[in-house]
Each structure stands twice: as structure tokens, then as C-alpha cells.
Amino acid sequence: MATLLHIDSSVFPTDASASRTVTDAFRRTWQEQHPEGTVIHRDLATNPVPHISAHAHTAGFSDPATHTPEQAAAFAERVQLIEELERADAVLIGAPMYNLTIPSTLKAWLDNVVLFGRTAGDAQSVKGTPVTVIASRGGAYGPGTPREGYEYVQNYLSAILADFLGTDLGFIVPELTMAPVNPQMADLVPLFEASRERALExxxxxxxQLAQRLAA
Structure with a gap:
């Protein structure tokens, strides 16, 4: 039975979050197609992981036999997150754009699971794992838009998830999500609605497709 690791990082509940609405649609379809499968859900907004500490960081570059008690405890938390990622057959990540980049809670998770010599670098223990990122954003930052140069979500996550970890990365991008609540963007509401429907589809x-592929 395949395992889906589902990570949300939006600070808003599903009915008020563009990224959660789409991750929820993905997850529900996955479960409908793959009822025998397992879903592990990490909500980083309600249950954040520890930000990387000096003990957790230095422990990743030293022999476990030499770890201090503080290093051992901090590294054990990292290993738990890494093993959870390694056991996943597929990963789903909700990554809304906050102030041009990802939420700090998602950055904390990444800092914990990126470990050179294991998940990153020459080893890449999660290489080839399919990862789908729902990269929602309030405006438009795609190629050819005025704010293209401010797109730091897909660029950053591509570097980490594809280049460092070697995963099979794909993005779904619901954008213009601020249009319904920002009067200055009122003319863009139809484009937002079209983007939302396209993302859900x-x-x-x-x-x-993924559930069928992993079940085969």
C-alpha cells in the first residue's frame, strides 16, 4: 500500500485557504482512487516542527557516537522527520506565498529534512519520489508578468526539492487569490476563479494518475 505524505503550511483553515483547498482536493481524489493507501498529514501551522538549532545542525555533520545529549535529542527529531519523508511513496505540499516566499514553518521542515550525506548531496535517499507542490499566491508572478523577478517560491523549492533532494517535482499554481478581498483587484476576480478551477482540476x-501509477 502506497503512502502519501501531506504537508500543509497555510495559517488559514481550509475554507479560507487557497492552498489547503487544492491540497484537500488532491488528497480526497487520492483516497478515492487508492482507499487501501495511507495518508500522513502534517499541519505545520497547528503543529510546527522545531526550527533548526545549533545542536540539530552540528549533529548532522558528526558521528552519532560523539553526540552530546543535547545533540542526540535534537538530531532524533530530525531523523523522525527524515524517515517519515523516506517512507513516503508520494509527497503533497501546500506552499502559499507569504511576503514573496514560503511560510517559515515550511522552511523549518525543509531545514530538518535536508541532510547532506543522506537526503541531499550524493546520497539523495528520496531521489525520484514524486512531489506535488500547491504554490498559491495572491498576485501573478509567472513569466512575462511585471513581478516575475519576485517569484521566490517555485525557484526556491525547485532548488531544494529537485536539485538538492532529487525528487520528481511538479507545481500546481492557483494565483490572484487576493482578488476577491482586494478592491483594487476586483477586475481580476474572473481570472482568479479560472485559476482556482484549473488548479482543482x-x-x-x-x-x-499518481494513485493509479503507485497501485500498479
Missing amino acids: EAATKAK
Whole structure:
């Protein structure tokens, strides 16, 4: 039975979050297509992981036999997160854009699971794992837009998840999510609605294809 690791990082509940709405659609379709499968859900907004500490960082570059009690305890928490990622057959990440980049809670999770010599570097223990990121954003930052140069979510996550970890990375991007609540963006509401519907369809399609592929 395949395991989906589902990570949300939006500070808002599903009914008020663009990224959670799409991750929820992905997950529901996955479970419909793959009822025998397992879903591990980490909500980083309600249950954040520890930010990387000096003990957790230095322990990753030293022999466990030499760890101090503080290093051992901090590194054990990292290992738990790393093993959870390594056991996943597929990963789903909700990554809304906050102030041009990802939420700090998601950055903390990444800092814990990126470990050179194991998940990153020459080893890449999660290499090839399919990862789908729901990269929601309030405006438009795609190629050719005025704010293209301010897109630090997909660029950053591509570097970490694809280049460092070697995963099979794909993005679904619901954008213009501030249009319904920002009067200055009122003219963009139809584009937002189209982007949302497209993202929901892409999520359902990708989840179905992935569940079928892993079940084969």
C-alpha cells in the first residue's frame, strides 16, 4: 500500500485557504482512487516542527557516537522527520506565498529534512519520489508578468526539492487569490476563479494518475 505524505503550511483553515483547498482536493481524489493507501498529514501551522538549532545542525555533520545529549535529542527529531519523508511513496505540499516566499514553518521542515550525506548531496535517499507542490499566491508572478523577478517560491523549492533532494517535482499554481478581498483587484476576480478551477482540476487529475501509477 502506497503512502502519501501531506504537508500543509497555510495559517488559514481550509475554507479560507487557497492552498489547503487544492491540497484537500488532491488528497480526497487520492483516497478515492487508492482507499487501501495511507495518508500522513502534517499541519505545520497547528503543529510546527522545531526550527533548526545549533545542536540539530552540528549533529548532522558528526558521528552519532560523539553526540552530546543535547545533540542526540535534537538530531532524533530530525531523523523522525527524515524517515517519515523516506517512507513516503508520494509527497503533497501546500506552499502559499507569504511576503514573496514560503511560510517559515515550511522552511523549518525543509531545514530538518535536508541532510547532506543522506537526503541531499550524493546520497539523495528520496531521489525520484514524486512531489506535488500547491504554490498559491495572491498576485501573478509567472513569466512575462511585471513581478516575475519576485517569484521566490517555485525557484526556491525547485532548488531544494529537485536539485538538492532529487525528487520528481511538479507545481500546481492557483494565483490572484487576493482578488476577491482586494478592491483594487476586483477586475481580476474572473481570472482568479479560472485559476482556482484549473488548479482543482489539475490536483484531481494528478492525484488520480499518481494513485493509479503507485497501485500498479
